[in-house]
Amino acid sequence: MQQNKNAIALLLTVMFVIVISVALGYGLKSVKKSAKVIESEKFLYQNSLIVEDVLRILKESPDFKVLRDDNATTELYMFLSSSSYIPLEMGNMQILISFVSARAKFNPNQLYNNSKEIDAFKHYVQEYMVDNFYVDILLDNMKIITQENRYDGYNSAIFDKNPELFREYVASSEHLKKINNYYKVEYNNENINKIDFKNLFYYSKDRNTSIDLNYATPEVWKLLLGVDTLRAEALSSGSGSYSEIGDLGLSDEEKESLKNFKTSFYEPYLYVNIEVMSEVGNSQISFEYDIKKQKGYGFVFKI
Known part of the structure; x- marks a missing residue:
């Protein structure tokens, strides 16, 4: 009888140890998860501070006061030439800040209701x-929906095949990719892949933007003038030296x-890109900066 009691006590002790071990295991796992969450939140907070610091520098730097003049073409070119990439280190983080003209490419949303550009x-x-x-x-993807044209007015069946697709303007390169994929499948035409959209388009819902000819890419020059690649590259190589039509x-x-x-x-607009690399993770933050209004907008965070 006593042996049975001892055996039961031993079994209970073993079961208790197993339960405690499992509980501790889950507890340690939760602690690790919590630590990761805290580190991730800290990383996000650090990213926000970096953006705030960059915006503050852009606003307060004496160099940018010169760029707010109505015709600071040379000054903008000198800034972009000397400050296109700025590497920094903060603790265990490596930061790379880059600046380019935000008006070097064509905004496809300008095509809407513009027959000459179309x-x-x-x-x-x-x-x-x-x-x-x-x-x-x-153009279907730029159509502004009203009650009157809610059920008609489209020239394609793209929204029948992709009802979840965003409408009213082409919002991003990812959005354009979905449009292009629909075209390739629907019309069995892979030639759309030959177009260098990366160097042709930038995306803004503002339909009233201008192209800065001092920074226009070769692909944009091909669109603007209908010229071949050689001529487009020659015009693009003159970046920063144009102040009037005669210079072209x-x-x-x-x-x-x-x-x-x-x-x-x-065009006093910058496209700012910030890459942050650390042990916790990597992130990419981009936005446009209006030099005259001293304001950033269109922020995109990728982590």
Whole structure:
């Protein structure tokens, strides 16, 4: 009898040890998770502070006061040439800040209700063996929905096939990728992959933006003037040296083509990109900065 009691007591002790071990295991796992959460929250907070510091420097730096002048073309070019990449270190974090003109590319949302730009863009895509159906699909994604046109007015079935797709403007490169994928499948045309959209488009719901000709990419010049790659690269290589149409050395035909688009020789907008690398993780923060208004907007965080 006594042996049975001892055996039961031993069994209970073993069971108790097992339960405690399992509980401690889950407890330690929760502690590790909590520590990771705390580190992640700390990392997010540090990212927010970095953005605030960059905005404060952009606002208070004496160098930027010069850039607020109406015609600071040379000063902006000198700044972007000397400060395109700024590497920094803060504790265990490595930070890389880069600045480029935010008006070097074409905003596709300007195409909406602009027949001259639409015609020029149709000519541009045709050079890549992409038909006008693609332009119609792109314009469908810019259509502003009202009660009157709620159920009609589209030139394609893109929203029937993709009802969750965002409407009213092309919002991002990811959005454009979905549009392009629909076109490829629907019209069995892979030529859309040949277009360098990365160096052609930037995305803003503002339909009234201008291209800064001092920073226009070769791909943008091809769109603006309908020229070949060699001519486009030559015009792009003159970055920072243009202050008037005469500086571009355009033919009469090229001048007429340029009139179809909104352009200027000084657009005081920066595209700021901040990359943060640490033991906790990596992040990328980008936004536009209005030099004259001293304001950042369109913030995108990728962690």
